[in-house]
Amino acid sequence: MGSGKRAPGPSSRPGRRARQKAETGQLILEAAKELFAEKGFEKTTIRDIARQAGVGVGTVLNHYPDKASLLIAALLGDLTGIQEETLAAMPQGLAFREQCLHIVRPFFAYYARRPGLSRTLLKESLFIPGPWGAKLQQEALFFLEVVAGLVEQAKSRGEIRPEAKAYLAASSLFACYLAVLNHGLSQPAFVPESLIALLGSMLDQFLAGIGPRG
Amino acid sequence: MGSGKRAPGPSSRPGRRARQKAETGQLILEAAKELFAEKGFEKTTIRDIARQAGVGVGTVLNHYPDKASLLIAALLGDLTGIQEETLAAMPQGLAFREQCLHIVRPFFAYYARRPGLSRTLLKESLFIPGPWGAKLQQEALFFLEVVAGLVEQAKSRGEIRPEAKAYLAASSLFACYLAVLNHGLSQPAFVPESLIALLGSMLDQFLAGIGPRG
């Protein structure tokens, strides 16, 4: 029934197949990005994506196991890009608190530009099977490592007590980040500034502790 | 096409309609509980539920706006029950840390008995529209209030410094609770004990703070 490859092409040298597959995958991804951005996740059907990419429906699901994976694929590149930029542009001499907020700010700005898709990403990202779910989780784990590293650096500056468990602290802070993000996305309007302020308060409290001074 | 009410019944006194509706809703809810518990959320179709309840497909969706709401309805009663029991059975003289863990333990035990449904609940509970989503969120907010109240009590016992912001602290702790829950449900086996231990460590760190002593 199918007509095989879309564009047979004249050349038959080795590597052709892999290149074709990569190109098709890219075509699908571009179409998905465009349509998700334009119409949102739920209003975009896989058939829409296939049509826009000039490809059969089955081909889309051959490259990405399900629609949620397609969303992750569409946004993950942006997210890792933001992460890299932000870490590369980390100013010197910032306190731990400000370092954390410096990382978070561009992410919140990104979410603010596409609250609908961000909502869906946050929701769909939970318990996703397959390689794309794993990639997203890997990204989160890398995030954790980064924050844990910042904690260690802050220790050496005397900003954080030496006996504090860095990874545990990073986990708690990441939990707060996600909770604040969830709260922000649950509001009708996503307001990054107030969310950053909220996260800042949490950071302060976490640094100071709430137990009796001693 | 439809045959109207399932059991017309002889009596026609007022209030009949409301009672019938409540009964039908209950029938549907029981069927949903049973099937969700037996086959899990995704393997249970709305048609299954309708058949088990002896009711048409449309009737199910007339009582609950969508499948996710049906899951919330099926579990929410249990959750509020656990909450009430746990609060009523709170031992006297417990430290704040132990009070928190005392509340969390029965919930984790509940999730451990149905990890699949708990996963789905956690995922589907994000951004659910309609009355059932609101009910679940209300439940979470009540939880927050309870923890904030415990913080205030701990203040008066001198266990928590007076200037600590109670609601902010409760929010951070709830965030950690959710993150630990998510982590546990992401593992192949949900092990309450180790999760409780993890949450305990977070509580300790949160009470002590990680900033320099002074």
Add this chain to the structure above:
DNA sequence: TTGCTATATTGAACATGTTCACTTATTGAA
């Protein structure tokens, strides 16, 4: 060139959540 195998592609078929026009029962008024 000629076959053979593995792989990419395809759309029809399927499963299932959801919508909706229609039927029937309840209720209160005439």
Add this chain to the structure above:
DNA sequence: TTCAATAAGTGAACATGTTCAATATAGCAA
């Protein structure tokens, strides 16, 4: 009692994510 209005109930129709057997191509060996 009769009847009009309202509400509850119903399943066919629909929309869409996903599966899969069929098909065509690429890569490669003889």
